[in-house]
Amino acid sequence: MSTTALPDWFQKPENRFRTAAFWFWHHLPTPQMCREAIADMKRAGLGCILVQARLAMPLSDYLSPNYLALCRLVSDLAEEHGLSIEIYDEYGWMSGHGGGLTVQGADHLRERHLFWTTGILQNGQTILQISGIDATFLDFLGPAGRRWTHEGGKARWGLWQIVAGGVIPSRTLLQPSQIRFLETSDSGCTVQIIAPDLPDETPVALFVAATCLTSRLVNYLLPETAERFSNRVYAPLRAAFPKAEAFFFDHPYAGFYTWNGQNSGSGPDAIHNSLLWDDSLIDAGINGIVLLDAVYGTDPQAASRRAYLFETYARQMHHAFFGTLRRWCDTHDIGLTGHELLPHVGGWNLLGGLDGIDARVSPGVDYFDIDTFKTQTVTDAADYSTQLSAILGDSLARAHGRTRCTVEQYSTGREVGRPSLHGQWDLSLSRLRAQMIRHILQGARRVLLHALFLPDAIHPNPSHQSDPRFDFAPGFNLQPWWEDAPDVLEEVARLSAFLEDGTPIRSVALLYPLEELRESSSTPDCAAHFGFWAEALMDAGVGYTVIDEKQISEETVCNGWLHLVSGQFDTLILPDVTVVRDPQTLSILEKFSHTGGRLLRSGKAITTSRNDRTRWIEGPVITTSEITRLIKENFPPPLLSIEGQPQRITLQRLTPSLLRIAIFNDSDQERTARLAPAPRERILLEWRCNTGVAMSPVCVPANTTFTLSLMPRQLSTFELSVTTAEIHCFPMEDKACLPTSYKKMLKDGWLFQPDPESRPVPIAVECGWEQQGFEYFSGTGIYTLHLSNFNRPYKETLHLVLPKIAGTVKCFINGLQIGKSIEHSASFLLPSSDQDLKITLHIRNTAANTLYPTMDSSLSPTTFLSGLLAPPYIWDGIAQIKQMVRCRAPPL
CATH class of the missing domain: 2.60.40.1180 (Golgi alpha-mannosidase II)
Structure with a gap:
C-alpha cells in the first residue's frame, strides 16, 4: 500500500496533546542542570513541565530568592524550547500549606479538628477522655513525613473547646453548664459531664474541638486560608513563571486523625476520621443534634442528617478554598487545575484504592462540585493496571461543558509488593506505553508523568531528610530506556490529537452515588457495585459516561432519552443506589423508564430520597456477579x-x-x-x-x-x-499464515559488551545478562553476532526474530540500523544482501538492577530480567494475511 503524510496537527501535535511531567527538585539544581534538562525534555517529546519541590529539599530553600530565580530561568528556557509551563503550587503536596508559609505568623489558620467520644452515666456523671490522637495515613513517608507536616515532627494540640454534648438515643442536647474540662494538654483532654436528672446507664456523647499548634496543614473551611496561600505562594510563583498556563493544586486534605475513644459506645463507626472545624459550621446548621445523628445515629433520619452534614461541610470547604483560589487566578489571568484526593486511585471501586481513611472529611468525594472551580480537569492514577481515573475525569469535564482531562500517572511499590515510596525502577517502556494508551482511549487528553528527577537523585545525600532514589520511583528520565521514549511519546500525542474532534459514542450513563456515599455509616456496597459496572462496561466495549444527580432534571428527559450537557443517553445505571438527594429525581427516573429509557440497577431493590423516605422506586435485586450477564443481555455487540x-x-x-x-x-x-x-x-x-x-x-x-x-x-x-x-x-x-520454508536458529556465537569500550565476552541468549555476571548492570547492553558465509535462500524475504526480550532494542545489520522495538518480542526485515552479516543489538534495561539491591538485600538483582531471554532466529514465514x-x- 502507498502512504501519504497527514495534516501537521497530526504529524506534529500541539503541546496540549503531549505528555506532561512533574520535574522533582530534591535540591536546588544548577543553571546548567536546568539547561540540559529542558533540552532533554524537548528531545523526549514532552509538551509541558511542572517544577515540584520534594521532601529532600530543605524547607528554607522553598520559594527562596534562589529558588524563584531558578524558576524564572526554567520559564525562559521552556519558552525558548517551545514547552508549556504549569505551576505546581506546593512543597511536596497537600496544597494549601505552602511548605508552612500559609500558617507562619497566622496560627489561627492551622488545622482545627472536631473529636468525639462517648460514656455511660453513673450516679449522674461520667468522665470522658480524648487521647492518642494520631494520623497514620502518612506513616509510609517515615520521619521525613512527620517533620514535613508538623513542626518538630510531632502534633501538639491546644485551644480546646467544648462544642456540644448530648444523649445518644433521645437526640437531646446537654446544657453547656453540664460539661466542663477537667484537664487539657497538648496530647488530649479530660472532660466531666454532670447530668443528675438522667438515669444510670444513659449513653452520652461529647464533641470537642482543638487546633494542632504545630501543624503546617491548614483549615480549608476559612477563606482567609486560601487568601493567604495565594498571596504567599501563588503570587511569587506567578511572577517567576509569567507565561504559565495554570496553577496545579494537589491532594488538599485534612489530617485523617484517629484517637482513643473515637469508636466507644454503642454507635457505629459512622465517620472514621476527625472533621475540620470552625464555628461557622454551626451558623451553617451543623449543630449538636446533627453531630449526634451523623456520628452515632443508625436510622434513616440519622443517615439523612449525615448526608446533610457532609454536603454542608464540603460546600463550605469548596467555596472557601477552591473558590478563593479560582477568583485569584481569574484576576491574574491564569487557569486553575489539579486534583483532590481520589480514594479509588489504582482501581475501579470508589473506595478501594486508599485504605484506612474517610475521604468525606477532606475536600474530596463530590468531584463534580470541585470540578466547577477548575479550568481543566485532572485525575490521579496509580500504577499500571486499568482503572477509573480517565473515564471519570472526562465525565467531570463534559458535565461542565469541557472535554477530556489530564491523568497524573504515578508509580508505587504496592503493585509489585514493595513499600509505596520504593516505586518501580523496573518499569518497562512497554508497560508505560500501554498504560498511557489506555488513559487516552478512556478520555484523557494527555498523561502527566510523576516524575522526572534531577540527574544526581540516584546518588543520595545522607543529609537529606528523605532518599530521593525512592521517592515514588522511577525518575523516568534516569531510566536507561528514556533514550527510546521519544517515539512512544510522539505516538501517544498523535493518538490524542486524532481523538480530539467529534463526540464519543456513549449511550449509557452511570450514576455516581454521592448521596449513598455521604449517608453511609460504613463502607457502602455502592462503591464496589459502581466499580464492577465501570470496569465491566469498559471491558465489554460499551461506551458510557459517569454523571451525578445534579445533572438530572425534568427538562433532561424526553422520549426515553436523557439529554445532558455531557451527552445523550438511552440507558441509566444505578449501582446499588438506595438513596438519592432529591425526591424529584425519583419522579424523573420513573418518567425516563416509562417513556422508553432503559433503567438498569444492581444491589438493593428500593431507592428512596434523603428527606422523603416514603417515596421510592424499585427493581430486581442484582448481585455484582450478574453485572456482566446483564450487560450482555441489554447491549448489542459493538460496531x-x-x-x-x-x-x-x-x-x-x-x-x-x-x-x-x-x-x-x-x-x-x-x-x-x-x-x-x-x-x-x-x-x-x-x-x-x-x-x-x-x-x-x-x-x-x-x-x-x-x-x-x-x-x-x-x-x-x-x-x-x-x-x-x-x-x-x-x-x-x-489465509492464516504463509507457509514457513526456512528457519535458522542463532543460538551460538553471541558476544556481549556492557559498554562500547569494554572487551566483548561470550554470552548465552537463553537467559538474560543478569544471570551471567552482569546482575548489577543497568544501561545499554550490546549483543553482537557475526554470520560468515550466510547462505541466503534465493529471492526469499527474511526476518530476524527476537522471540523474548527484556528491554528496548535497536537492531543494526552491518552497522546500519534496520529497526527498533520496545515490546517483549520483535521482528526486523533483513536487507537483501548476499554478504556476511554482522548483527548488533543495543538493548536497554531498567535502573532496577543498579538501585534496588542497594536498598533491600531481599531483592536479588537477578529478579530484574535484562537482554535476550531466548535464542533469535532468521525465518521467511513472518508475513501474515x-x-x-x-x-x-x-x-x-
Whole structure:
C-alpha cells in the first residue's frame, strides 16, 4: 500500500496533546542542570513541565530568592524550547500549606479538628477522655513525613473547646453548664459531664474541638486560608513563571486523625476520621443534634442528617478554598487545575484504592462540585493496571461543558509488593506505553508523568531528610530506556490529537452515588457495585459516561432519552443506589423508564430520597456477579470488537457518516478484530500514530465483515466513512499464515559488551545478562553476532526474530540500523544482501538492577530480567494475511 503524510496537527501535535511531567527538585539544581534538562525534555517529546519541590529539599530553600530565580530561568528556557509551563503550587503536596508559609505568623489558620467520644452515666456523671490522637495515613513517608507536616515532627494540640454534648438515643442536647474540662494538654483532654436528672446507664456523647499548634496543614473551611496561600505562594510563583498556563493544586486534605475513644459506645463507626472545624459550621446548621445523628445515629433520619452534614461541610470547604483560589487566578489571568484526593486511585471501586481513611472529611468525594472551580480537569492514577481515573475525569469535564482531562500517572511499590515510596525502577517502556494508551482511549487528553528527577537523585545525600532514589520511583528520565521514549511519546500525542474532534459514542450513563456515599455509616456496597459496572462496561466495549444527580432534571428527559450537557443517553445505571438527594429525581427516573429509557440497577431493590423516605422506586435485586450477564443481555455487540475481552476501543463521531476509531490489542497475544457489516459500502482509512502517515484506503463492501489482525500491544487508528464513490472491491480467501520454508536458529556465537569500550565476552541468549555476571548492570547492553558465509535462500524475504526480550532494542545489520522495538518480542526485515552479516543489538534495561539491591538485600538483582531471554532466529514465514476482504483502491 502507498502512504501519504497527514495534516501537521497530526504529524506534529500541539503541546496540549503531549505528555506532561512533574520535574522533582530534591535540591536546588544548577543553571546548567536546568539547561540540559529542558533540552532533554524537548528531545523526549514532552509538551509541558511542572517544577515540584520534594521532601529532600530543605524547607528554607522553598520559594527562596534562589529558588524563584531558578524558576524564572526554567520559564525562559521552556519558552525558548517551545514547552508549556504549569505551576505546581506546593512543597511536596497537600496544597494549601505552602511548605508552612500559609500558617507562619497566622496560627489561627492551622488545622482545627472536631473529636468525639462517648460514656455511660453513673450516679449522674461520667468522665470522658480524648487521647492518642494520631494520623497514620502518612506513616509510609517515615520521619521525613512527620517533620514535613508538623513542626518538630510531632502534633501538639491546644485551644480546646467544648462544642456540644448530648444523649445518644433521645437526640437531646446537654446544657453547656453540664460539661466542663477537667484537664487539657497538648496530647488530649479530660472532660466531666454532670447530668443528675438522667438515669444510670444513659449513653452520652461529647464533641470537642482543638487546633494542632504545630501543624503546617491548614483549615480549608476559612477563606482567609486560601487568601493567604495565594498571596504567599501563588503570587511569587506567578511572577517567576509569567507565561504559565495554570496553577496545579494537589491532594488538599485534612489530617485523617484517629484517637482513643473515637469508636466507644454503642454507635457505629459512622465517620472514621476527625472533621475540620470552625464555628461557622454551626451558623451553617451543623449543630449538636446533627453531630449526634451523623456520628452515632443508625436510622434513616440519622443517615439523612449525615448526608446533610457532609454536603454542608464540603460546600463550605469548596467555596472557601477552591473558590478563593479560582477568583485569584481569574484576576491574574491564569487557569486553575489539579486534583483532590481520589480514594479509588489504582482501581475501579470508589473506595478501594486508599485504605484506612474517610475521604468525606477532606475536600474530596463530590468531584463534580470541585470540578466547577477548575479550568481543566485532572485525575490521579496509580500504577499500571486499568482503572477509573480517565473515564471519570472526562465525565467531570463534559458535565461542565469541557472535554477530556489530564491523568497524573504515578508509580508505587504496592503493585509489585514493595513499600509505596520504593516505586518501580523496573518499569518497562512497554508497560508505560500501554498504560498511557489506555488513559487516552478512556478520555484523557494527555498523561502527566510523576516524575522526572534531577540527574544526581540516584546518588543520595545522607543529609537529606528523605532518599530521593525512592521517592515514588522511577525518575523516568534516569531510566536507561528514556533514550527510546521519544517515539512512544510522539505516538501517544498523535493518538490524542486524532481523538480530539467529534463526540464519543456513549449511550449509557452511570450514576455516581454521592448521596449513598455521604449517608453511609460504613463502607457502602455502592462503591464496589459502581466499580464492577465501570470496569465491566469498559471491558465489554460499551461506551458510557459517569454523571451525578445534579445533572438530572425534568427538562433532561424526553422520549426515553436523557439529554445532558455531557451527552445523550438511552440507558441509566444505578449501582446499588438506595438513596438519592432529591425526591424529584425519583419522579424523573420513573418518567425516563416509562417513556422508553432503559433503567438498569444492581444491589438493593428500593431507592428512596434523603428527606422523603416514603417515596421510592424499585427493581430486581442484582448481585455484582450478574453485572456482566446483564450487560450482555441489554447491549448489542459493538460496531468494532476484539475477539475475547477486554475491549480497548474508542469510537468518535465527527459527522453522521464519519467516525474515528482507535483500537488497542491490550494483550501479549495476536488477536483478531471484526468490523460489523453495514448496509452501505464504507471506506476505512488508516492513520498511523507511530509514523504520522496514512495508508491507502480500504473499501469495505456493503453487508461484509472486515477482519483485522492485531499484533500484541498494537495500536491502530482509522477513519471510517460511508462512500458513494466507484471503488471496486472483491473478496479474498482468508489465509492464516504463509507457509514457513526456512528457519535458522542463532543460538551460538553471541558476544556481549556492557559498554562500547569494554572487551566483548561470550554470552548465552537463553537467559538474560543478569544471570551471567552482569546482575548489577543497568544501561545499554550490546549483543553482537557475526554470520560468515550466510547462505541466503534465493529471492526469499527474511526476518530476524527476537522471540523474548527484556528491554528496548535497536537492531543494526552491518552497522546500519534496520529497526527498533520496545515490546517483549520483535521482528526486523533483513536487507537483501548476499554478504556476511554482522548483527548488533543495543538493548536497554531498567535502573532496577543498579538501585534496588542497594536498598533491600531481599531483592536479588537477578529478579530484574535484562537482554535476550531466548535464542533469535532468521525465518521467511513472518508475513501474515488476516483480512477476509481485500479492496482495490487508487493510491493516495
